Every structure is written in C-alpha cells, then in structure tokens.
Amino acid sequence: MTPNRYINYFLIIVLITLVIYFGRKVYREIFPGDYPMVTPTAESKFIFGENEIIVKLSATTKNGNIIVYTYGPDGNFYGMLKPIKDLSITIRKGDNADFMVQVYGREIGETSFMKKMDRYIRKVGMYDLLIEAVEKKWNYGVQNCLYPICTRCTDGCKSVVSTSNLPLVMSVMDNGEIKPVFRKGRCPRCGKCIIWCPSGVIQKEKQPWEK
C-alpha cells in the first residue's frame, strides 16, 4: 500500500466523522423558569367481577395508558401498564404484572421488570393479586405517573442539582401510589422535569392569576 492510499482512507474516515458530527441534531431545550407542580391521579372505581375487574376512571391520561397497581403478600408494589378505552380499563385473568418495586414505608427499593423481550421471567397474575388485596386490605389503585417504567423527572433533576437532597424525589403516598414529591426551596426552576415528563403528571405551577 502506498502512503497516498493511507491518506485517502484517513480522509474518508475524517469525512464520515464530520458528516455524522454535523448531521447530529443539536439538542435544544427551553427552560420555562416555573416551579413544577405534581398533578393528582384520576379518580377510579374498581368493579370486581367473576373473571374480570373493570376500573372506571374520571379522566383519561396524556398517552391513553395508566398503571394499575396493587401490593402483594411481600409488601411490595406490583403494577402493569394498561390501555384506557372509554374511560375504563379491564383486568382479566392471565394479565401479568410488568414490574415489582420493593417498598419500605415511604421509601422505594429495587425494581424488577418481569418481562424481557417476549417472555416473562416471573409471572404474577394481577387479577388474583387484586382480589387478594381487597380481602386483605392491601393498597391498590391506578397511577398516572409511569414510575418505575419512567424516571425522567428525577434523572433530569439529578443532572441539574448536585446534591443528594433533591427537590424532586419519588415517594410512596398514603394510598400506595408512587409519584414524585416536590420541595420548592431547593429548586432552581430549570424546568427539566416539566419538559421531560411524558405523562403530563408534572406541569408548571399555576400562578395565582391563572388559577
């Protein structure tokens, strides 16, 4: 190989690198300068039937899906993402949980996802678990926030606030729902959580004149 050929190869590599570098879109975001506000989940009514559970909702969600959750005998949070049709969800026998989150009081532990590609690693029937939850008075319900599938708000917040004491943390509510809790004082109003939240649970705080 002559040195010329090496130069040609080098130039081709440089050209490809430049094309990729300049072809990549610049990531632009507009930060609104408002405090975030965590919106409440739609109200729900569970109707238990022989082979299915119908959940009636007071409102739909931004992407037409909602998490149905229940606690299990181990005290952990089990959930699945369900589509909403005509303001209702149907849970049938054979519907399996998508994930499990370890819960310690208000704190959250490890998460495990039950399905990898097209097979379940562990099958937990949501219908049976919900029936047991009613009998044993464990928490169950629906949740607008897509946690643990999504962690965008806290990820965004961590990239802005360099302290372990974040203004936005995931917490377990009294009804067992898991959603972000916001503490105003520490928030520099970067707006990342508002822009990044795909479910619309985090919105910009309404000003007194907007209420």
Next chain:
Amino acid sequence: MKKINIFLFTAIVFYLGFIGARAFFSGYPFSLICYNCKSCDSICVIGIDPQGFMAASVADDPDIYIYVTNYRIYAGEAEKLDPDMIIQCNDKKIKVSAALNEGLISRDTEIITYKMKAKDAAKVCIECAACERVCPVKLPILDVIKGLKNPGREKSL
C-alpha cells in the same frame, strides 16, 4: 484478479455510500453508529426494540416492521393503526386483520402486539427514555422517535 478486486472495492464503496446517504437524508446520520448491541431492547417495558428505530433511519423507511412485544392495545385500535400489524394470539403470531377475520378476537379484545411499523411503534412509545439511558454510544433515540411521531418536523422519515 486485480480487476475483480477493483470491482469489489467499488461495489463496497458504492454500497456503503448508499447506506450513508440514506441515513443522512433521513435526518439522523448518527443512527449509523448503532451497532445493534441489544442493550436497549431488553430495557423497554412495552417491548419495543429501539434498534428498529435506528434501522428505520438508516433505511430512511418508517414503514419497516420492528419488534414491539409487550404493548397492550385494543384490537380495533390496532386494526385502525395497521391491519397488517402482527399480534400475539393464543401463542400464535398473526396479523390483526387475520385474527379478526378468523373470529379469534373481536375489536374490543385487548391484545398484545408482536411487530409493528416503526412509525406506529413511535406513536405507542411512552417516551420514558430508558433506552437512551442504557445506550453505550449515547444515541439520542428519543429524537428519532419524535421525528417518526411527527413526520412533518423532519425533512424525511
């Protein structure tokens, strides 16, 4: 021998150039960097194989079918989206239109998807960004997804 080498070299250069040009015209040339490591597809809860979005950009074709193996949707809506969408029905992989015609399901049945067009997969993606987080080369997968969701935003795709 030399002629064959020159011919093969030219063919390879043209082929690579063609792939590069298509990726460039899709608006996402960085998708060429995806090396199909499969880190992203095991993380998506709704079973999307995000590498499929990269393949759609490389081919500049939003209609290629990609895996979406755990998305729950009503059959009527799936049919509206794409009658040729492949779904999982009684352990079989079948087109949603065929399952409806054969009476295996009704339009009100909640089904689980298997394969759908990249542009439809982008519509059902919940934008959780889990795939982006695990991508070893930090590809902005969500940009491609958003481009497929709103085709007007981009020149192509």
